[in-house]
Amino acid sequence: MQLLEERILRDGKVRAGGILKVDGFLNHQMDVGLFAELAKAWHAAFRDDDVNKILTIEASGIGLACIAAQEFGCPVLFAKKTKTKNIDGSVYTTRVMSYTHGNVYDVIVAKEYLRPTDRVLLIDDFLANGAALEGLCDLVRQAGATLVGAGIAVEKAFQPGGARLRAQGLRIESLARIAAMSEDSLTFVR
């Protein structure tokens, strides 16, 4: 998507260690006008899939998910990161490895809000190693809901998450796919 690619080139900064800093418009300060355009692109891709729920993960997916949900006319559910063991059986739980922070955390959703009748679109800001997205897929599977696909803002296509999840059959619509990046240059997949 040209608009997002241009914005990344203009305002993104590549930091040491393969970090793409886009916190001026995507995941700290958030440009909701841009988000509305991303939402339209995801809606164009999934408009015929009867999406009735958007699932994301806290915190930086929530804004994108809410604006996207307006396009689809459905609610958002966000998976919560937790260190609390929930023993009452009211939640689905999955474990996610964070490569960025070098730790493992549990994410949960309340069972009552993810049902077998749901047709779920996943939304997140980044796809790199795919751990968070894989965790969301697992929650949908546990619920017996239908996984329609995933809408991603920025995919680091040089990292393995996208290829692995597509090989598993997940439909992924990434609006900017980075082929390679360094502190001097950044190129997109064409």
Added chain:
Amino acid sequence: MQLLEERILRDGKVRAGGILKVDGFLNHQMDVGLFAELAKAWHAAFRDDDVNKILTIEASGIGLACIAAQEFGCPVLFAKKTKTKNIDGSVYTTRVMSYTHGNVYDVIVAKEYLRPTDRVLLIDDFLANGAALEGLCDLVRQAGATLVGAGIAVEKAFQPGGARLRAQGLRIESLARIAAMSEDSLTFVR
């Protein structure tokens, strides 16, 4: 606001320990159609205040803040909870006591996104003891920005946060103000 009060009465549940569970529409599953109505109400209240930035705190404020930002035509900035000491001076930091979780955490915003020229509206889902909102006020103060006020979805008016912050001069527009609640009944401030 009648729409929100009715929704709380219909779908909210009061739990032991003064917990109001509204996670079916406000802070786990999120009804973005309802959010749009809340956003209109906040915009009606603050439309003449030249708001050019909305500040919230992760995670459950983000969805409300993004939908509200569409009304105001401005970006959102969300304060991040962190355990990492940031020593490079690029962030404003404040300390927040969580009464819900019984701990203290630091919240940060990048200095580059909160400027003295900003006119900031705070948005959050809940106001009870006021610790989170007070932390956001402190961040605005550190930045030398103008604090326009706060838009809150649900205020527990029987807890001290709202009264204390109003006494300090903060303009707070809470769309549902709970006067008292128990597992059997819930009443709003009239």
